[in-house]
Amino acid sequence: MTMPRNYGLAPLGAGIGLRRQHFSDIIDQLPPVNWFEVIPENFLGRGGFVTDALRRIADRYTLVGHGVSLSIGSTDPLNMTLLREVKKFCDACRCPWYSDHLCFTMVDHVNLNDLIPLPFTQEAVKNVAQRVKIVQEVLERPFLLENVTYYMQVAKSQMTEPEFISAVLEEANCGLMLDVSNVILNSSNHGFAPVDFLDSIPLHRVGQLHLGGFEKQGDILLDTHAKPVAEETWALYQEVLKRIGPTSALIEWDFEIPSLARLLQEAVMAQTLMDEVTQGHIPAT
Amino acid sequence: MTLNHLLSAVRELLLDEETKAEAIDNRRAEIAKRFPQLEKTEVDDLATIAPERMRVYTELIYNGEVSMLRWVYPVTFAVLSRLMKIEDDANARRTFFFDLIRKLHRFRAWGSDSSRLLAANFQDFFIETKPDLQKSWPGLLDIIDYEKTSVDVFYALDVPHRAMAVTQLSTLSVGELLDLPVFVPACVAMRKFQHDVMQLGAQWRDEDKLPDHLPSRSENLAVCGRDVQSLMPKWLTMDGAAYDTICHVSSAGYMTLNGVAAIYLQKQSWPDEQTEEIQFRRFFQELVTWFSAGVICVKNS
Numbered sequence: 001m002t003m004p005r006n007y008g009l010a011p012l013g014a015g016i017g018l019r020r021q022h023f024s025d026i027i028d029q030l031p032p033v034n035w036f037e038v039i040p041e042n043f044l045g046r047g048g049f050v051t052d053a054l055r056r057i058a059d060r061y062t063l064v065g066h067g068v069s070l071s072i073g074s075t076d077p078l079n080m081t082l083l084r085e086v087k088k089f090c091d092a093c094r095c096p097w098y099s100d101h102l103c104f105t106m107v108d109h110v111n112l113n114d115l116i117p118l119p120f121t122q123e124a125v126k127n128v129a130q131r132v133k134i135v136q137e138v139l140e141r142p143f144l145l146e147n148v149t150y151y152m153q154v155a156k157s158q159m160t161e162p163e164f165i166s167a168v169l170e171e172a173n174c175g176l177m178l179d180v181s182n183v184i185l186n187s188s189n190h191g192f193a194p195v196d197f198l199d200s201i202p203l204h205r206v207g208q209l210h211l212g213g214f215e216k217q218g219d220i221l222l223d224t225h226a227k228p229v230a231e232e233t234w235a236l237y238q239e240v241l242k243r244i245g246p247t248s249a250l251i252e253w254d255f256e257i258p259s260l261a262r263l264l265q266e267a268v269m270a271q272t273l274m275d276e277v278t279q280g281h282i283p284a285t
Numbered sequence: 286m287t288l289n290h291l292l293s294a295v296r297e298l299l300l301d302e303e304t305k306a307e308a309i310d311n312r313r314a315e316i317a318k319r320f321p322q323l324e325k326t327e328v329d330d331l332a333t334i335a336p337e338r339m340r341v342y343t344e345l346i347y348n349g350e351v352s353m354l355r356w357v358y359p360v361t362f363a364v365l366s367r368l369m370k371i372e373d374d375a376n377a378r379r380t381f382f383f384d385l386i387r388k389l390h391r392f393r394a395w396g397s398d399s400s401r402l403l404a405a406n407f408q409d410f411f412i413e414t415k416p417d418l419q420k421s422w423p424g425l426l427d428i429i430d431y432e433k434t435s436v437d438v439f440y441a442l443d444v445p446h447r448a449m450a451v452t453q454l455s456t457l458s459v460g461e462l463l464d465l466p467v468f469v470p471a472c473v474a475m476r477k478f479q480h481d482v483m484q485l486g487a488q489w490r491d492e493d494k495l496p497d498h499l500p501s502r503s504e505n506l507a508v509c510g511r512d513v514q515s516l517m518p519k520w521l522t523m524d525g526a527a528y529d530t531i532c533h534v535s536s537a538g539y540m541t542l543n544g545v546a547a548i549y550l551q552k553q554s555w556p557d558e559q560t561e562e563i564q565f566r567r568f569f570q571e572l573v574t575w576f577s578a579g580v581i582c583v584k585n586s
Contacts, residue, residue, distance in 0.1 A: 041398065047443035047472075049516035069398035075289035082398065107292040111395040111403075113353075114346045116295065119330070123288045152338040154295055155330040220341065 005244055007175035007207035009097055009142060012062060012248040014270035016263050019253075023053035025260045033267065035062040037250045040089040041069055044082070054093070063093040064208070064248070066177075067100035069111075070135065072145065073118040073128050074104040083138045090141060097207060099144035099177040100135075102128065102168060115148045119155030120164035125171055132172035144207045145169070146177035149185045149223040161186065162200035169205050176201065179210035180240060181233045181252075185221045194236050203244050211237060211270060212252035226255035229266055234273065241277040249274060290322040294331065299342045300390060309333065344383075350395070350403060351382045357404045358432045360482075360489045361425070367495060368421045401440065408433050422499050424480030431482040431520075434474045438509050438518040441472030446582035451513070451573055463546065466584040468539035469531060470510070473580050478505040483520050510579035519578040526552035527571055531580060539584050542572070 015035035018026075020042070025031075036057065043054055057063070067086060070079070090098055103115040118124045128145075136143045147165055159167070169176055178201075187194040211234075213227030229237075229251065237249070251266040294316070298304065306312040313332035316323070323331070355362050362382070363372075371377040392410045395403050408429050411419070419425045446468075454462060481500040488496055506528040512519040523531070530549040534540055549568050575581045 045399075045442065046440040048439055048441060048511055050440070051443065052516060071398075073292075075292055079398070104292060106398065107289070107296045109396050110296060110300065111398060112296060112300065112342075112346055113349050113395065114342060116299070116342065119288070119291055119327075121288070127288055151341040152334040153330070154291065154334075155327060157326050157330055218337075220338075222341070 003204040005204055006247050007142060007144070007205050009175070009207040009248070011246040012064070013246070014249050014251070014267040014274065015062075015064070016251045016267050017066075017253065018054075018057065018063070019257055020050060020053075021257050022260045022263070023050075023057070027053060027056050029260070030060060031260060031264055033061060033264065034271070035064060035248065037066045038063045038093065038095075039068055040065050040086050041067060041082075044085045044089060058093045063095055064250075065090045065093065065095040065098040066146075066250075067098065068115075069105055070100040071105040071107075072100055072102065072131050072135070073124060074107050075127065076106055076109055078131055078134055080138070083135060087139050090139060095141065097142040097144060097175070098139050099146055099175075099208065101148050102145040102165065103148045117148060117150035117152065117154055118164075120153070120159045120161060121155050122158060122167070125164065125167045128168050129171035132168075132174050136174065142175055142207065144175035144177040145172075146179050146210065147182050147186075148179070149182045149189075151189060151220060151222075153190070160200075161190075162197055166201055169202055174205075175207040176205045177208045177210060178203075178206045178240065179212070180237045181210065181212045181214055181229070182223060184230070184233050184236055185214055185223055188221050194232075195239055198236075198239060198243065203240075206240070206244055206247065209237065209240065209247055209249040210252050211249060211266075212254075224255060225252050228253075229269070234269070237270070238273055238277050241274055246274055246278045287322065290320065291327050291331075294320040294323060294327075298331070298339055299346060300394075303336060303339055303343065304332075307336065312336075347383050347386050347390075350386045350389075353400050353403060354386065354407055355382075357400075357436050358407065358429065360486055360495070361428050361432055363489065363495050364422065364425065364428055364499065365418065367499070368418050368425075401437070404433055404436065423502065424482060424485075424500060427478045427480045427482045428485060430476065431478065431486055434476065434509055435486070435518040435520075438472050438474060438511055439516075441470075441511065444470040444472070444582070445585055446470070447585050449576075449583045451576050454573070454576065463541060463543035465542045466539050466586075467534065467542055467545060467581045468584050469535035469581055470579065472511060473531075473535070474509045475528070475532060475535070476507045476509070478507055479503075481505050483507055483522060486520070508578075508580050510575075513577060513579050521574060521578055521580065524553075526554070531575070534581060545572075545581075 013034040015037060016033060018036040018038045043050055101115050103117055105112055183194045183197050211229045212225045213229055214221050215224045215227060249270045251270060253263055304312045304315050306315050309332055313328055316331050317328045366372045366378055369381055371381055389407060389410045393406045411426060411429055479502055481503055485500055506523045507520055508523055508531055509518050509520045529552050533548050534545055546568050550564055555564055
């Protein structure tokens with residue numbers, strides 16, 4: 001059976017994350033950005049300046065929702081209140097799809113305030129898959145899971161990371177938000193070849209890409225989102241594009257946030273590489 | 286296998302208490318003892334995680350919370366650094382705030398995905414545990430309240446009201462103006478501070494530094510609304526009459542401006558020589574300030 005590429009999602013080109021620091025510049029300058037990724041948790045239950053700015057920006061640009069607190073891998077009950085709020089948010093902003101992370105952020109009703117890796121086990125696969133189905137039912141739009149960085153392997157006796165991701169995507173029948181930088185980080189921190197990783201996951205399910213900066217701390221690379229996209233990430237990004245063709249690629253820069261102009265330079269780079277690599281390219285399906 | 290036991294164990298190891306043992310066999314024994322519901326393979330997997338890799342998460346988690354709280358409480362963090370005499374020592378500051386947030390977590394675990402709840406826990410921590418730092422400067426609770434209130438007002442949900450620019454007020458006849466029904470939005474906060482923390486906050490905003498001396502005790506009546514132009518929190522210092530008037534309108538739900546004026550004029554103590562015209566002019570000056578700061582709004586008809 002032929003599988004649609006990009007998980008059937010329209011490739012939007014290069015975009016940037018919508019951050020409060022840039023609201024006024026975006027509203028005043030209306031920069032040429034294909035799309036913005038927006039974190040609903042930064043707006044839910046809030047009014048005033050942030051929602052006013054969001055409304056203005058949503059009127060002009062395509063917004064794609066990206067969550068940080070669904071805690072899809074947790075054993076706590078799914079936060080249905082949050083999920084319904086996210087649904088309303090996505091409807092209001094006309095988000096074509098939604099994504100969150102393949103990890104857990106809360107357990108025993110305690111917030112861990114980080115993306116904690118799941119054990120690569122069949123039990124975790126089943127748990128995530130069941131919850132993703134509920135998420136998809138409520139959101140009524142395509143849902144993508146993002147591969148996260150992991151500095152420790154909670155359980156590695158059953159399967160590898162690509163086997164785990166593949167099993168989750170197949171069982172949940174959802175898309176993949178492929179964080180290219182995370183592949184580089186994990187390959188460095190755990191000793192595998194990034195291209196081997198690419199060739200071990202169902203690339204037809206990749207609906208969106210993330211590109212972010214990282215930093216070396218001691219003997220590990222840390223996913224800080226506080227730096228420009230690294231050379232090795234750009235190189236792997238091109239490998240991904242060769243395999244899947246044009247897609248939606250997002251520059252993540254969440255700390256030590258630069259000027260809007262500097263951020264847009266990164267987006268231009270992402271778009272230029274995408275155009276160069278995918279020109280006339282008919283990717284395998 | 287039970288996933289929930291494994292995830293709980295990870296949570297406890299990252300947030301509460303890491304394994305003490307350095308040698309893998311000792312870690313295995315310690316984890317097996319602490320988490321008896323885990324299966325042997327799960328214990329083995331957790332024991333093989335190098336302690337320094339677990340510590341990466343512990344530091345990311347607590348340093349992340351420090352950053353979130355510093356965003357809400359920048360002046361408080363600066364005051365705490367001053368009280369701890371660590372203003373010029375970045376490493377000491379890092380350690381102090383990391384430890385402080387661990388204490389906060391032990392006081393009350395962050396049980397929600399709302400950063401505002403974390404900020405509320407921080408305030409409760411200082412109110413309920415009364416750390417010695419408060420003796421060093423009794424205004425600590427005031428500045429915490431001031432900063433948390435500012436963020437609450439900044440993020441407060443919008444309240445339906447009749448959008449009316451301040452300049453439009455002057456186009457109304459006196460009769461139309463006095464008939465306007467007004468109310469105090471729910472997000473407006475009224476405070477009786479024991480220290481002039483508004484001055485402290487203003488100086489921080491303007492100069493990004495604390496004054497040489499933290500404010501001494503002096504009662505300040507203050508109201509925080511959301512500026513109708515910038516949508517940023519706007520603090521107003523008030524005299525007793527103005528403060529009581531806003532309190533009255535707030536508890537009444539809504540009232541006409543005529544009613545508001547009557548309360549204000551009655552509560553204010555005027556010098557004998559002041560005419561009614563001067564008193565009204567003073568009231569309307571106040572009124573413009575209140576409208577601009579979003580402290581009172583015109584009710585939807």
